[in-house]
Amino acid sequence: MAVACKKNLLYPVGIVLMALAWSLTVSVDAQAVVVDDLYQASVPVSGQDEAQLAEGYQAGLERVLVRVSGDRDVVSREGVGAHLENAQALLASSQVEPGRVGDDRLRMTFSPGAVNQVLADAGAPVWGANRPLTLAWIAVQDGGDRGLLVETGESSEQGWSALVRNHARDRGLPLVLPPADRAADRTLLSDVWGQFMYQVSRASSGIDHDLLAVVRVSRRNGSWQANWLYKGRGIEQSRSVSADSPEALAGALVDAWTEELASRYAVTGGAINTGPYVRLVVEGVRSPSDYAAVKRALSQLNPVKSVGAMSVSRERLVFRVEHSGEVAQLRQNISLDDRFRMLSGDPSDTAGGQQNGAGEGSFETVAQTLVYRWQESVIAPSGANGQ
Numbered sequence: 001m002a003v004a005c006k007k008n009l010l011y012p013v014g015i016v017l018m019a020l021a022w023s024l025t026v027s028v029d030a031q032a033v034v035v036d037d038l039y040q041a042s043v044p045v046s047g048q049d050e051a052q053l054a055e056g057y058q059a060g061l062e063r064v065l066v067r068v069s070g071d072r073d074v075v076s077r078e079g080v081g082a083h084l085e086n087a088q089a090l091l092a093s094s095q096v097e098p099g100r101v102g103d104d105r106l107r108m109t110f111s112p113g114a115v116n117q118v119l120a121d122a123g124a125p126v127w128g129a130n131r132p133l134t135l136a137w138i139a140v141q142d143g144g145d146r147g148l149l150v151e152t153g154e155s156s157e158q159g160w161s162a163l164v165r166n167h168a169r170d171r172g173l174p175l176v177l178p179p180a181d182r183a184a185d186r187t188l189l190s191d192v193w194g195q196f197m198y199q200v201s202r203a204s205s206g207i208d209h210d211l212l213a214v215v216r217v218s219r220r221n222g223s224w225q226a227n228w229l230y231k232g233r234g235i236e237q238s239r240s241v242s243a244d245s246p247e248a249l250a251g252a253l254v255d256a257w258t259e260e261l262a263s264r265y266a267v268t269g270g271a272i273n274t275g276p277y278v279r280l281v282v283e284g285v286r287s288p289s290d291y292a293a294v295k296r297a298l299s300q301l302n303p304v305k306s307v308g309a310m311s312v313s314r315e316r317l318v319f320r321v322e323h324s325g326e327v328a329q330l331r332q333n334i335s336l337d338d339r340f341r342m343l344s345g346d347p348s349d350t351a352g353g354q355q356n357g358a359g360e361g362s363f364e365t366v367a368q369t370l371v372y373r374w375q376e377s378v379i380a381p382s383g384a385n386g387q
Contacts, residue, residue, distance in 0.1 A: 033174045034279060034369060035129050038068050039092075039115060045106045048096055056106040057087035057094070064110050067172035069119055070127040070262020072255060077122040090114040113276075125266035129279075132233060132265075133174045134257060135209030136164065137200055139192040140217040148189045151177045160217075163250040171258040176209065192216070195229050211235060213257065217249065224249040230257055235264070278327060279310070280319045283343070284374040291317060294374055297340070301333045327368055340372045 041060035045052050065074050094108045119126050138149040149161045168175040191199040195214045211232035223242050230237035243249035298307045305322040323330045334340050
């Protein structure tokens with residue numbers, strides 16, 4: 001886009017909107033988190049011969065299809081079975097990690113485009129990578145003991161906290177438990193047990209979340225029962241369920257929450273764009289002119305097809321970048337511009353945002369997140385400022 005170089009330059013509409021956002025925004029809380037491992041699976045395998053690996057590929061694809069669709073029964077849909085039998089064809093990569101005898105693990109990454117196409121062909125939904133974060137307050141009573149599940153309160157993989165977290169991870173449900181220091185608060189425990197939403201909501205202040213789950217778990221007549229309230233973002237669910245074991249009960253809880261969210265946010269597979277995208281976070285962006293320079297620099301890279309702003313907060317931009325080729329090629333091209341410094345922190349940055357121009361329920365899948373810091377004082381590479 002040609003722009004005349006004048007002092008009283010009128011910014012394009014997009015940049016004017018960004019300037020307005022900067023003027024009104026001090027900080028913006030995340031509306032969702034990005035689940036970066038939707039298309040990955042890890043399953044135990046008894047060996048590495050062809051039949052054993054084929055069984056592992058099928059088990060991994062089943063997990064991915066359930067996680068991406070939000071539908072635990074998706075594998076029973078017409079046409080899905082044929083893809084399960086040839087799951088290896090949908091793989092992007094796989095690796096066997098040796099363990100103890102008979103305890104190897106097969107780690108797989110499936111092609112997002114191929115998986116989405118399978119779901120589209122089956123008429124199944126696709127739930128994108130941007131997903132609401134649930135804060136779960138869960139009080140458990142077993143006999144005369146009553147306690148609150150917290151993020152670091154249990155070290156055993158068989159404990160209640162681990163069971164809930166593991167099921168949430170399997171279903172692609174972003175979930176956090178209260179911090180460990182809340183475990184000793186007996187008043188708060190009583191509020192959770194009584195499901196007093198106002199008090200629990202006040203106690204949740206300062207803990208990142210989009211949805212609030214308040215759960216009471218007890219054991220009666222040899223079985224486990226859970227009653228819960230689940231609220232936020234227009235959702236108000238009140239349900240109960242019984243199960244024979246803690247694991248089954250934790251699974252039922254997570255299934256109920258996941259399917260409620262998927263029914264709101266997932267879209268039909270045919271409506272999902274299966275092209276390659278990355279979510280690109282740029283920090284250190286201090287002005288609309290910086291925004292324009294960042295977007296122009298990205299747009300001029302050879303692998304880049306389109307660049308759109310997803311969210312903005314002070315000194316921080318999140319872009320959705322459509323590209324051709326592999327992510328590694330995109331990163332190599334970006335590295336040629338010294339104004340982009342890749343941050344050494346965790347690239348699975350979780351301050352997600354809604355896709356630009358998309359309505360609620362229209363989240364697209366973002367395969368990977370790249371995080372950079374913008375260094376405006378660095379001289380732009382030759383041709384980077386050309387119009």
